Amino acid sequence: MDAAIARAADLIVAEFPRLEGRFLTADTALPDLQIDSLDKWQLVVAAEEAHGIDIEDAAVEEIATVGDLAQVIAARTARPRGPVDNPALYRDAEADGAALLPEDAA
Numbered sequence: 001m002d003a004a005i006a007r008a009a010d011l012i013v014a015e016f017p018r019l020e021g022r023f024l025t026a027d028t029a030l031p032d033l034q035i036d037s038l039d040k041w042q043l044v045v046a047a048e049e050a051h052g053i054d055i056e057d058a059a060v061e062e063i064a065t066v067g068d069l070a071q072v073i074a075a076r077t078a079r080p081r082g083p084v085d086n087p088a089l090y091r092d093a094e095a096d097g098a099a100l101l102p103e104d105a106a
Contacts, residue, residue, distance in 0.1 A: 004070040004071070004073065004074045005024075005025070005026050005066060005067060005070045007070065007073065008047075008066050008067075008069045008070035008073060009024040009066055011043065011046060011047055011050060011069075011073075012024065012033070012035075012043060012066065012069070014046070015039075015042060015043050015046050016033070016035065016039070016043075019033055024066050025066065025067075026065065026066055026067030026070065027065055027066075027067060028065060028066045028067075029064060029065050030063070030064060030065065030066070030069075031064075040060065040063060041060065043069070044060050044063070047069070047072075047073055051073060051076070051077050053073070053076040053077060054076070055072055055076065059072050060072075
């Protein structure tokens with residue numbers, strides 16, 4: 001999660017250059033950085049554009065810290081796991097196909 005915090009902090013500094021040089025942690029509250037609700041929306045739009053994601057209004061309302069922003073971004077940019085990652089999701093296509101052939105129907 002440290003990398004996610006760093007990316008969120010970089011995004012904040014990119015949007016608000018006045019914060020350059022500030023040490024931002026996961027617990028840093030946005031109001032402590034003089035980021036008000038309008039600024040938070042600006043930050044969310046920047047995150048959506050930078051990562052190609054959609055952040056719902058309800059999720060935006062829950063963002064209060066740098067860590068919250070990092071979690072919201074990470075949750076929407078995580079790669080879905082597939083059959084290679086989880087063998088339980090793998091289906092044998094040949095076995096499935098054979099069962100679907102019309103001549104196999106009794």
